Amino acid sequence: MSDFFSGRVVWITGASSGIGEALVNEFVSKGSRVIASSYDIDQLERVTDRCSGMKGSITAVPFDLADTSAIEKIVHEVAAKEGKIDILLNIGGISQRALIKETPLWLDRRIMEVNYFGTIALTKAVLPYMIKAGGGQIAATSSISGRFGFPLRSAYSASKQALHGFFETLLLEHKRDNIRVSVLIPGRVRTKISFRALTASGEEHGKMDEGLDKGITPEKAAKQIIRGLRRNRREILVGSSELLMLSIRKYLPALFFWLAGRIKHT
Numbered sequence: 001m002s003d004f005f006s007g008r009v010v011w012i013t014g015a016s017s018g019i020g021e022a023l024v025n026e027f028v029s030k031g032s033r034v035i036a037s038s039y040d041i042d043q044l045e046r047v048t049d050r051c052s053g054m055k056g057s058i059t060a061v062p063f064d065l066a067d068t069s070a071i072e073k074i075v076h077e078v079a080a081k082e083g084k085i086d087i088l089l090n091i092g093g094i095s096q097r098a099l100i101k102e103t104p105l106w107l108d109r110r111i112m113e114v115n116y117f118g119t120i121a122l123t124k125a126v127l128p129y130m131i132k133a134g135g136g137q138i139a140a141t142s143s144i145s146g147r148f149g150f151p152l153r154s155a156y157s158a159s160k161q162a163l164h165g166f167f168e169t170l171l172l173e174h175k176r177d178n179i180r181v182s183v184l185i186p187g188r189v190r191t192k193i194s195f196r197a198l199t200a201s202g203e204e205h206g207k208m209d210e211g212l213d214k215g216i217t218p219e220k221a222a223k224q225i226i227r228g229l230r231r232n233r234r235e236i237l238v239g240s241s242e243l244l245m246l247s248i249r250k251y252l253p254a255l256f257f258w259l260a261g262r263i264k265h266t
């Protein structure tokens with residue numbers, strides 16, 4: 001029996017690394033026709049080469065999520081070539097390691113451009129093709145810091161919280177168009193996200209966070225995400241015991257602020 005995802009056109013951003021790369025491997029091995037996007041062409045080529053010989057196919061479509069003016073044309077070209085886009089998984093994003101008092105406004109904007117505007121620009125451009133085709137599935141990647149503030153992550157947390165507002169609205173407005181919408185909420189996944197997080201100067205942090213190092217693997221994250229997508233979950237929690245912080249923030253806010261307030265950030 002063929003897999004539900006076999007033959008589906010699945011567009012994945014953030015495909016060159018971490019969670020996105022693991023999802024690419026899963027979908028290509030299930031027989032999907034994957035469109036793999038990120039900015040770094042060399043890394044995309046590496047991912048593409050790794051998938052050769054698998055059941056499905058992969059096409060690299062590199063672009064900068066921050067360059068939203070280019071996105072509509074790219075989507076048009078992909079839709080014309082592939083004939084349809086069944087699933088869009090917005091995974092690409094960047095993090096932050098800088099205090100509010102040190103973070104220049106251009107850096108707040110940069111993080112919003114990549115994480116929020118890039119994601120919604122791609123989604124808005126893909127949406128009409130899905131509606132015309134009678135339906136589709138879209139996911140966006142938030143974070144547990146998209147559910148609460150967290151030291152050194154002001155712009156990151158804000159960009160992820162904004163995604164919840166947008167994608168919940170998308171779900172409500174397009175349920176009748178058969179558009180399934182999920183927001184992914186990862187806790188800790190062992191990827192390069194902290195290495196590549198932006199510091200106040202705009203340079204990369206260049207370090208693996210201690211907590212992140214104890215996180216689940218990207219492969220495990222991809223399996224949790226696919227399970228949630230199959231079940232059409234509105235929110236898909238990705239991670240392990242750290243996800244408890246979501247419940248603590250919701251039901252025991254005083255405890256949350258005490259715990260988060262103890263985090264060393266100077």
Ligand SMILES: NC(=O)c1ccc[n+]([C@@H]2O[C@H](COP(=O)([O-])OP(=O)(O)OC[C@H]3O[C@@H](n4cnc5c(N)ncnc54)[C@H](OP(=O)(O)O)[C@@H]3O)[C@@H](O)[C@H]2O)c1
Nearest residue numbers: 014016017018019038039040065092093143188189191192
């Ligand atoms: N890892 C975690 O614990 C964790 C926790 C919560 C949320 N998340 C979220 O999960 C998603 C995936 O992150 P990850 O952990 O897999 O990190 P990662 O290994 O650093 O991967 C990030 C991906 O985003 C892409 N990207 C970044 N800036 C881009 C831009 N301007 N244009 C196009 N692509 C861009 C990168 O592509 P290039 O290499 O081409 O730049 C890369 O493929 C992110 O949205 C992140 O915020 C992760």
